[in-house]
Amino acid sequence: MPTSSRFVPPAAPAARPPSPRTVAGWTLTHPDTLQESEHLKLRSVFAGCPELDALTGHVRAFGKMLTQLQGNQLPQWIKAVRTDDLPSLHAFVNGLERDLAAVTAGLTLPWNSGVVEGHVARIKMIKRQMCGRAGFGLLRKRVLLA
Known part of the structure; x- marks a missing residue:
């Protein structure tokens, strides 16, 4: 069947x-x-x-x-x-x-440190771009002119 x-x-x-x-x-x-x-x-x-x-x-x-x-x-x-x-x-x-x-x-509170943190991040980026090849004087000029 x-x-x-x-x-x-x-x-x-x-x-x-x-x-x-x-x-x-x-x-x-x-x-x-x-x-x-x-x-x-x-x-x-x-x-x-x-x-x-x-x-x-x-x-x-x-x-x-x-x-x-x-x-x-x-x-x-x-x-x-x-x-x-x-x-x-x-x-x-x-x-x-x-x-x-x-x-x-x-x-x-309405205050924060966002603006300061932004400037710190910008300075760190400039410092990284220089790769440690220059001293404080050049870093200072680049930060002030940027």
Whole structure:
């Protein structure tokens, strides 16, 4: 008796999961700027990893404190991070707590050292271009004339 062989179409290949770099990009991007397809993919990643969902919430809350100068909310944020089981974020919080007053001031006050850091970077670039071939006098002239 012949066996009936039915044609079974091959299963559709499983969708390739997003790379860690892509997921990190979605996590660090403001939620309002993500496309709908990226939101859906991120939600599917969160469904498989609830720790990543908690981490994303903490990262976004810290980003909001940083961009909106809300340093007064730092103690509540630290307390919320401590309640979750996220060892790498706990290490970050430990570093923040070492100098909590300075971190709070940096997240609260409108002043920063960005301009000074820009000048330091420019001077270092000029120094690297000279490759150590000239003394301080020439470096000084190039910095003043640049």
